[in-house]
Structure formats: C-alpha cells, structure tokens
Amino acid sequence: MIRPHAAAPLAVLSCLFAAAAQAAPTPAEPTALRCGKLFDARSGKLLGAHTITVRDGKIAQVQAGLNDVAGARAVDLSQHTCTPGWTDLHVHLGGQSSAQSYSEGFRLDPVDFAFRAVGYANKTLMAGFTSVRDLGGEVSPHLRDAINQGLVSGPRIWAAGKSIATTGGHADPTNGMNDALSHLIGPPGPTEGVINSIDDARQAVRQRYKEGSDVIKITATGGVLSYAKSGDAPQFTVDEVKAIVDTAKDYGYRVAAHAHGEEGMKRAVLGGVTSIEHGTYMSPEVMSLMKQRGTWYVPTVYAGRFVADKAKIDGYFPDVVRPKAARIGAMIQQTAASAYKNGVKIAFGTDMGVGPHGDNAREFVYMVEAGIPAAVALQAATIRAAEVLGVEDQGTIETGKRADIVAVKGDPIADINAVLDVAFVMKDGTVYKQAL
Incomplete structure (x- = not known):
C-alpha cells in the first residue's frame, strides 16, 4: 500500500469523533441468539440449531436447539448460520x-x-x-x-x-x-x-x-x-x-x-x-x-x-x-x-x-x-x-469467549457465496448490524 x-x-x-461513523451502541440486556445452524470453528463442522446466550459482552451459554432464555432478548436467526466473528x-x-x-x-x-x-x-x-x-x-x-x-x-x-x-x-x-x-x-x-x-x-x-x-x-x-x-x-x-x-x-x-x-x-x-x-x-x-x-x-x-x-x-x-x-x-x-x-x-x-x-x-x-x-x-x-x-478469547463460539458473532443466511459450507451477504454482526456482545 x-x-x-x-x-x-x-x-x-x-x-473526527463528533461527526464520524456511528459510535458504538451501549451493550444491551442479555441476548439469546436463536441460530438455525452453528459453525463449530474448532471441529470445522456445521452443527444444527443452537441458542447462544450473551451476557456482559461474553458468551454465557451455548445450547442445542432453539430455546427461550429467561430474562434475555431473543434474536431470531433461525434461517441463518452463526459463526464466530x-x-x-x-x-x-x-x-x-x-x-x-x-x-x-x-x-x-x-x-x-x-x-x-x-x-x-x-x-x-x-x-x-x-x-x-x-x-x-x-x-x-x-x-x-x-x-x-x-x-x-x-x-x-x-x-x-x-x-x-x-x-x-x-x-x-x-x-x-x-x-x-x-x-x-x-x-x-x-x-x-x-x-x-x-x-x-x-x-x-x-x-x-x-x-x-x-x-x-x-x-x-x-x-x-x-x-x-x-x-x-x-x-x-x-x-x-x-x-x-x-x-x-x-x-x-x-x-x-x-x-x-x-x-x-x-x-x-x-x-x-x-x-x-x-x-x-x-x-x-x-x-x-x-x-x-x-x-x-x-x-x-x-x-x-x-x-x-x-x-x-x-x-x-x-x-x-x-x-x-x-x-x-x-x-x-x-x-x-x-x-x-x-x-x-x-x-x-x-x-x-x-x-x-x-x-x-x-x-x-x-x-x-x-x-x-x-x-x-x-x-x-x-x-x-x-x-x-496469540489470543485465546476469540475465534470460537464457546462459553467464556468474546461474544463476536456473525450470521449469514443459508449454508456457507454448501455455498460459500453466502458470506457476501452478512445479516447480523455482534462484537463484544453489542449488535452493530441486524438486517434480518
């Protein structure tokens, strides 16, 4: 370059700060991401439906199935594949x-x-x-x-x-x-x-x-x-x-x-x-x-x-x-x-x-x-x-990791072009994009 x-x-x-790009939103209440599919970066496998609970910027729990989580705001990603950021x-x-x-x-x-x-x-x-x-x-x-x-x-x-x-x-x-x-x-x-x-x-x-x-x-x-x-x-x-x-x-x-x-x-x-x-x-x-x-x-x-x-x-x-x-x-x-x-x-x-x-x-x-x-x-x-x-707190969707999560519609393993249309972006538990 x-x-x-x-x-x-x-x-x-x-x-620049007053007139620059949108400032980071304030982290919200606990969030439950209800994912239709989940990419397990550790194994490289695409798993079925999972619910990811996010609290205080971290992944608090990862459960199989599309579940309701008491006290958490639900985000419907049931038609999407969730991957680590x-x-x-x-x-x-x-x-x-x-x-x-x-x-x-x-x-x-x-x-x-x-x-x-x-x-x-x-x-x-x-x-x-x-x-x-x-x-x-x-x-x-x-x-x-x-x-x-x-x-x-x-x-x-x-x-x-x-x-x-x-x-x-x-x-x-x-x-x-x-x-x-x-x-x-x-x-x-x-x-x-x-x-x-x-x-x-x-x-x-x-x-x-x-x-x-x-x-x-x-x-x-x-x-x-x-x-x-x-x-x-x-x-x-x-x-x-x-x-x-x-x-x-x-x-x-x-x-x-x-x-x-x-x-x-x-x-x-x-x-x-x-x-x-x-x-x-x-x-x-x-x-x-x-x-x-x-x-x-x-x-x-x-x-x-x-x-x-x-x-x-x-x-x-x-x-x-x-x-x-x-x-x-x-x-x-x-x-x-x-x-x-x-x-x-x-x-x-x-x-x-x-x-x-x-x-x-x-x-x-x-x-x-x-x-x-x-x-x-x-x-x-x-x-x-x-x-x-050389970091261990990101790169996978696992309990205790940073809540960096991306969702795309469809199955990127079957069709990699799915990654070109990102519908959801969360970084440190804060939602920056939600075009569902």
Missing part, C-alpha cells in the same frame, strides 16, 4: 487503492486519511470482520484507540504502525520522491522504520513499541505497489530478521513478513517470523521450511486478483508498478492452492486497502476457488486467525 509520508497524530482523530489478518485501514493513490500521499494531509479510515473501519465491521490486523499505517494505532474507547465503530485492531523496511525497500517512505524532496527530508532511519543493520533493526522495533504498536510488520522482499522496480528481491539479511524477531519477543510482539520472492521468504522463515504474507513465489523448499518452523501463511488472494485486473487499465498504476501487478498478482491464488495441498498452515487475510474496504469476505470465495474447503476457509478467519494473533 502507498502510505502518506506524514504520521497522523492522535489530535487528528480526536477532531471473522478476523482479517492483513488490512490497511489508512488508505484504499485508486488511480490517484500515488499523488494523494503528497497532496493530502493526515486528517484526510484519518477521516477516510473511520469510514473504512465501519465498512469492515459491517462486512462481518470483528477483528483485524492492520499491517502498516500510521493512522491505525490511533483508530484502534478510538474504537476501543467507543468513540467510533470498527473492528478490534492489532496495529503494526509503520512497517519496517530497508533503504529503497517496499516500505521506504521516500521511494519515488525527486532528489530535491529527498534531500529536504533526509535519509529515513529506524525512527521512520528504515533499517540497514542489526542495531537499526533493534531500534526500529523499540520505536514501534514507543509508538504503541501491537505487532511488527517487515517487508522482507520488494512489493507490487511500491514505486520501485523489483517486486520480489530479498531486502533483509537473516541476521537482520532475527534481530527484529528477537527484539519483538522482548515486548510480546509477533512479526508478520510481507514477502513475494523465494529467497526473501526463506530468510524471513529462518529468522523466525510468525507469518508470511502474500508468498507469491513460494517454492516446495519454502513450504517444507514453513512446516518445520510452524510458520503461518496468509495468502491475500484478493489483493493479487485486484492488482492483476487493474494492471490491464491504462494509467491506473505508474509504469514501474504495472508489470509487477500483472505478473505477481495473478499468481497468488495458485500459490494458495499449492500451499494448502502441501499442508502449510493457512490463515485469512486480504490486504484490503489494496481493494475496497468492506469487500473482505470475497477472499473466502477465492480461497474456495483455489481448492480450499469452505470449512477450512472459515476456520482460517476464526480459530486459526486467533492462533496467529
């Missing part, structure tokens, strides 16, 4: 791709991106995604805080803040600048998320801690949308990756690695990252290494399909980007199919912000097209996503 060069301060978002492990709420993306980073102010981010967050929640991992964007930590305070509506956010890159790498904020502007700004360093040594690597992680990040994102190879020629060249040494991972562990962080090229992926896995994002040129050797190390794969098929389609449009991407988008984007779905067949652990992510926010669920459809069973795709966005995040 193309990022604005200036960080968005907390003061920027504070001015979905998690998208790769989004960028601070922006959204368009033909103007590359110029907007120079023309717009942080407040413009912050206003947009509030709307994008609300669309994401309405699409059934009660949690996201935002992998790169200075707006997202502040948006996370506003959502947690109930000031605006949106998913629960694990925010990376500024991605960590090397000089000229995919997340170097000065890529594409002319000489005069580059000299004016000066070479970015660890504070700006650009490293060139082991010491820089440690400092960059500590800076993200200082800024309040929840997770660390590195750009282990070139990228599709960055203003640079290579989309797959390795951009970190193994020792640099290891320094990032080891320092991240000091602060309880996990590390996600954007990676398209084989060598960059190998270095990232050997360095100990938690997940590989995109993974376009993932070879059997890399797959074997990931299985040995327990590394997760987040395919982001949606982003690949989107950029490959847009590469056909004259003027949508700069000339340096267009061939990368056409070549790399078209391959990701095939890679996801191969990774699944070879037993690589797969979790759900879209890279949304490349495509339009709110369309995240289409990734389920693309995963199924790649030969991944619908139940496995749903697990990837629920229990598997929780495992990637």
Whole structure:
C-alpha cells in the first residue's frame, strides 16, 4: 500500500469523533441468539440449531436447539448460520487503492486519511470482520484507540504502525520522491522504520513499541505497489530478521513478513517470523521450511486478483508498478492452492486497502476457488486467525469467549457465496448490524 509520508497524530482523530461513523451502541440486556445452524470453528463442522446466550459482552451459554432464555432478548436467526466473528489478518485501514493513490500521499494531509479510515473501519465491521490486523499505517494505532474507547465503530485492531523496511525497500517512505524532496527530508532511519543493520533493526522495533504498536510488520522482499522496480528481491539479511524477531519477543510482539520472492521468504522463515504474507513465489523448499518452523501463511488472494485486473487499465498504476501487478498478482491464488495441498498452515487475510474496504469476505470465495474447503476457509478467519494473533478469547463460539458473532443466511459450507451477504454482526456482545 502507498502510505502518506506524514504520521497522523492522535489530535487528528480526536477532531473526527463528533461527526464520524456511528459510535458504538451501549451493550444491551442479555441476548439469546436463536441460530438455525452453528459453525463449530474448532471441529470445522456445521452443527444444527443452537441458542447462544450473551451476557456482559461474553458468551454465557451455548445450547442445542432453539430455546427461550429467561430474562434475555431473543434474536431470531433461525434461517441463518452463526459463526464466530471473522478476523482479517492483513488490512490497511489508512488508505484504499485508486488511480490517484500515488499523488494523494503528497497532496493530502493526515486528517484526510484519518477521516477516510473511520469510514473504512465501519465498512469492515459491517462486512462481518470483528477483528483485524492492520499491517502498516500510521493512522491505525490511533483508530484502534478510538474504537476501543467507543468513540467510533470498527473492528478490534492489532496495529503494526509503520512497517519496517530497508533503504529503497517496499516500505521506504521516500521511494519515488525527486532528489530535491529527498534531500529536504533526509535519509529515513529506524525512527521512520528504515533499517540497514542489526542495531537499526533493534531500534526500529523499540520505536514501534514507543509508538504503541501491537505487532511488527517487515517487508522482507520488494512489493507490487511500491514505486520501485523489483517486486520480489530479498531486502533483509537473516541476521537482520532475527534481530527484529528477537527484539519483538522482548515486548510480546509477533512479526508478520510481507514477502513475494523465494529467497526473501526463506530468510524471513529462518529468522523466525510468525507469518508470511502474500508468498507469491513460494517454492516446495519454502513450504517444507514453513512446516518445520510452524510458520503461518496468509495468502491475500484478493489483493493479487485486484492488482492483476487493474494492471490491464491504462494509467491506473505508474509504469514501474504495472508489470509487477500483472505478473505477481495473478499468481497468488495458485500459490494458495499449492500451499494448502502441501499442508502449510493457512490463515485469512486480504490486504484490503489494496481493494475496497468492506469487500473482505470475497477472499473466502477465492480461497474456495483455489481448492480450499469452505470449512477450512472459515476456520482460517476464526480459530486459526486467533492462533496467529496469540489470543485465546476469540475465534470460537464457546462459553467464556468474546461474544463476536456473525450470521449469514443459508449454508456457507454448501455455498460459500453466502458470506457476501452478512445479516447480523455482534462484537463484544453489542449488535452493530441486524438486517434480518
């Protein structure tokens, strides 16, 4: 994603609260959700009718059958399938791709991106995604805080803040600048998320801690949308990756690695990252290494399909980007199919912000097209996503878990397209959408 060069301060978002997206409703009285079917994320099976009782933001009870619960408000979902709230492990709420993306980073102010981010967050929640991992964007930590305070509506956010890159790498904020502007700004360093040594690597992680990040994102190879020629060249040494991972562990962080090229992926896995994002040129050797190390794969098929389609449009991407988008984007779905067949652990992510926010669920459809069973795709966005995040209080519909619940009409196991029409969204026991 193309990022604005200036960080968005907390003061920027504070001015939005009165006029922004609808604020979170006050949690209601105990609720009984009477579900026609229930997706059990732990087993990957679709169960019959169940009643879910929600109290104080948590799941209090799960009972077979459509039952009345004394003192609880009943919600009739008898024609629907209830699933745990979905998690998208790769989004960028601070922006959204368009033909103007590359110029907007120079023309717009942080407040413009912050206003947009509030709307994008609300669309994401309405699409059934009660949690996201935002992998790169200075707006997202502040948006996370506003959502947690109930000031605006949106998913629960694990925010990376500024991605960590090397000089000229995919997340170097000065890529594409002319000489005069580059000299004016000066070479970015660890504070700006650009490293060139082991010491820089440690400092960059500590800076993200200082800024309040929840997770660390590195750009282990070139990228599709960055203003640079290579989309797959390795951009970190193994020792640099290891320094990032080891320092991240000091602060309880996990590390996600954007990676398209084989060598960059190998270095990232050997360095100990938690997940590989995109993974376009993932070879059997890399797959074997990931299985040995327990590394997760987040395919982001949606982003690949989107950029490959847009590469056909004259003027949508700069000339340096267009061939990368056409070549790399078209391959990701095939890679996801191969990774699944070879037993690589797969979790759900879209890279949304490349495509339009709110369309995240289409990734389920693309995963199924790649030969991944619908139940496995749903697990990837629920229990598997929780495992990637390292949390135990979400991802399944079980007593004591967060009351994050989504309902779609029909049977998404039989027809995955059902996920594109979300009728009901509950997050932490609060109903945000009820279009029944």
